[in-house]
Amino acid sequence: MLSILCTGAAFYSNNLTAGSICAAVALLFLYARFGLLAQIKRARDLEREGDVAASKRFRSLHRRSVLINALQLVLLIGLNFLPA
Numbered sequence: 001m002l003s004i005l006c007t008g009a010a011f012y013s014n015n016l017t018a019g020s021i022c023a024a025v026a027l028l029f030l031y032a033r034f035g036l037l038a039q040i041k042r043a044r045d046l047e048r049e050g051d052v053a054a055s056k057r058f059r060s061l062h063r064r065s066v067l068i069n070a071l072q073l074v075l076l077i078g079l080n081f082l083p084a
Contacts, residue, residue, distance in 0.1 A: 017082060018082055021075050025072050028072055040058065043061055
């Protein structure tokens, strides 16, 4: 939610780079939360039931989620080093 507010504030102040970074973070959050999380939960449940293929899928989806979170962290840290 904070990224959405940050996006609006950055575009309002004509800082397109900061606005674009915040928009990317917000979109990645929305994808991870509403797209990826349901798939991860489903694969995890199937894995617990003994489905070997679901185990591979869970690991792959979880890895994608971790990479998205790491990318968001790097983007937001980098945002602090942009010129004002």
